[in-house]
Amino acid sequence: MNLQIHRATLIRFQSLIALFLLCLALSILSDKFLTVSNAWNVMRQVSVNICISTGMTLIVLTAGIDLSVGSVLALCGAITAGLLKNGIAFPAGNLFIGFTLLGALLAGVLTGSVLGAFNGWAITRFKVPPFVATLAMLTIARGLTMLWTQGFPISGLGDTFLFFGTGWFLGIPVPVWISGIIVVIAVILTSKTRLGRYIYAIGGNESASKLSGINVSRVKITVYTIAGALAAIGGILVTSRLDSAQPNAGTSYELDSIAAVVIGGTSLSGGRGNILGTVQGAIIIGVLNNGLVLLNVSPFWQQVVKGFVILLAVIIDKSNSKND
Amino acid sequence: MLKVDKITKRFPGVLALEDVSLTLEAGKITALIGENGAGKSTLMKVLSGIYQDYEGQIIFKNEVVHFANPKDAQEQGIAIIHQELNLIPYLSITENIFLGRELITQYGTLDKRKMKVRTQELLDMLKMSVKPETLVAGLKVGQQQVVEIAKALLTDSDVIIMDEPTSAITESEVEVLFKIIDDLKNQNKAIVYVSHKLDELFRIADHYVVLRDGKSVESGKMEGITQDLLIQKMIGRNVQVHRKVPIETKEGVLFSVKRLFLKHPVRSREYMLKNISFSVNKGEIVGIFGLMGAGRTELLETIFGLHPSVSTSEIHVDHTRMIINTPADAIKAGLALVPEDRKKDGLVLGMDVKTNICLTTLSDLEKRGLLSDSKESQLSEKYIEALKIKTSSPQQLAGNLSGGNQQKIVLAKWLATKPKLLLLDEPTRGIDIHAKSEIYKLIIGLADTGMGIIFVSSELPEILAVSDRILVMADGAVTAEFNSSDATEDAILRAAIPKSVYENQL
DSSP: OHHHHHHHHHHHTHHHHHHHHHHHHHHHHOTTTSSHHHHHHHHHHHHHHHHHHHHHHHHHHTTOOOSOHHHHHHHHHHHHHHHHHHOEEETTTTEEEOOOHHHHHHHHHHHHHHHHHHHHHHHHHSOOOHHHHHHHHHHHHHHHHHHHHTTSOEEOOOHHHHHHHHOEETTEEHHHHHHHHHHHHHHHHHHHSHHHHHHHHHHHOHHHHHHTTOOHHHHHHHHHHHHHHHHHHHHHHHHHHHTEEOTTTTTTHHHHHHHHHHHTTOOTTSSOOOHHHHHHHHHHHHHHHHHHHHTTOOHHHHHHHHHHHHHHHHHHHHHHHHHO | OEEEEEEEEEETTEEEEEEEEEEEOTTOEEEEEOOTTSSHHHHHHHHTTSOOOOEEEEEETTEEEOOSSHHHHHHHTEEEEOSSOOOOTTSBHHHHHTTTSOOBOTTSSBOHHHHHHHHHHHHHHTTOOSOTTSBGGGSOHHHHHHHHHHHHHHTTOSEEEEESTTTTSOHHHHHHHHHHHHHHHHTTOEEEEEOSOHHHHHHHOSEEEEEETTEEEEEEESTTOOHHHHHHHHHOSOOOSOOOOOOSOOOOEEEEEEEEEEEOSSSTTSEEEEEEEEEEETTOEEEEEEOTTSSHHHHHHHHTTSOGGGEEEEEEETTEEEOOOSHHHHHHTTEEEEOSOIIIIIOOTTSBHHHHHHGGGGGGGEETTEEOHHHHHHHHHHHHHHTTOOOSOTTSBGGGSOHHHHHHHHHHHHHTTOOSEEEEESTTTTOOHHHHHHHHHHHHHHHHTTOEEEEEESOHHHHHHHOSEEEEEETTEEEEEEEGGGOOHHHHHHHHSOOOGGGGGO
């Protein structure tokens, strides 16, 4: 009995324990790892993935998936940067619209929301599997990014804008504040609101949810819209940190994001998991990346190691849920 | 040819078959009949190797056999043709027939030529003029059935079991099927024919075996027996469930549905439900009886707004016209549906009891826009106590509870919406006797508070026990209506048996 309780606690905190062991090992192996500046550095890098993965978690909880987050991130970052720097000029009417910082940011987030809503609409209205609908969006958004930027980075965006990606507030990097606030809101959303409850119910049993009077389509569209908006915020953070919107930004971010969700213990078949798990998953990936760099492991090997960590995490998770 | 000797099959809490014996003779067709839940499908699954753990013996060609799996049964000569056809639509006839037992050339590749020749032989024998390379998706249902039969013949089966083979095919296809069955009989195969359509059995069967409540109660020759006698043998029990006293103080019409039609999902010119009209009074329990495929579930689903684009109807609740296009509309109109398959449609098994109970009424359980844990606990504890749901705590996962208690959770979540009319689809399926009687009591108690109840069931005794009025459905239409005082099992079953083309020939 006692053993069982210990086991249950162990399972509950498994990703925290893994994270702790990982940090312990890295601090022994490298004297640069356990420093305040490195810690903030890791967190700053991780915060983009946390933004995206929070949205991804909501989607995965409904038994869906979003492959388009990386491209949406790039497009929204580029739109914000482009509007901020150049505004919109209409050659025909000699019309020019300039954008304030706030306007440009809102336009970026709005674009992400619209693309997310489009995903949700295609999935619910035409019953396109989420994998396919968002795969299409991955290509569409990347193409739109190329069109918008003409394939060139948009750089030199002004100091105020750089504050979002590089600034500090009360001794904590601004991106960490932003992702932290998003996480808090998402935790409340999932655990304390009707929408959150419906998300879990739909992932657990869609047809029972529908029969219970839940508007399944509306919930799904909302969730994809939120994920699009969060990808946009991620795009703004990336652009601000680099002081440049790269047309190929965010490539394969969707994979890191799905990895964070899965390592965090959220089931890809939906209905089971939570936001805080995903945050731990994202930090584990971030620490691993950082540690491997500090240890001078070649980037090629880094990918191999990361792949095995993801596999291991899922295998452990599967064997745990079987024992329940 | 094949002898089944005292087979008993247990499921947790249920005795599905008890000391069932039967004998199949070569060159004879044996009809297996019984009500829904009498044990027919369990027996067929034992015979075809799907269930391996049973008590008793199967003696096949004078040897005791015990099949390890369906493939083993097939190889030894027992083939089953299920009611739902098990063909892969986008493979050809040949590929389907040889699926899992492909012929291989000496180089290890598929021997397509040989397989095609063999398929052609089988199709010729079954007089089907379709090319072996035709995709199954392009065949009519009747033709697909013939492909299933060809599959059975490929392994040279001695025993062929057919489960409701005419349930999905047209009249002319039935003719073809019967000719094939006659041919098989002349080839000395033993055939088990399961069907609700009694008139068909009189046409083709030689022997009959009646199953009732998991026991083999009667067997004999079809010659000299009548349909009435068979029906009696199928029912044959004394009803001892307490019958509800019909309420005479009917307080007026609560719910009515008029001219309800539902289109067939595939064949768009046909209707699944045809012109159904009925009403329910306040405090009245209306039982709806029908055999498998009569359209009972579809009727409830259509009323509840699950098929808005393919159905038409006119629904009134409390004399107000209601437009119901989604379950949310239905709930707003005061309806609640307890679905037939509680695991698939009723519960989120991975969520706890409390969350499941609260799922339909979350908007009432909020405080300042956030869900209130105390309100949720209050609601769920109220219903756990009222319905006597046996659970270690409200936090227990719904999936860990017994069938009866799961059904009570589904009831609880719907009672929480304070419905005016409760639609129950087979509410006692798969739950034990004790839980059943608790559910009956509950339903009667609810009706006494003025709630209208539609109670769909395929079990006659329970329909008779709890209903005030009984509607009988067959083939998507209401075929009879009884007051519970003058309803008899006999009359109900007679109205429920679908009429096929042979009615007039008898």
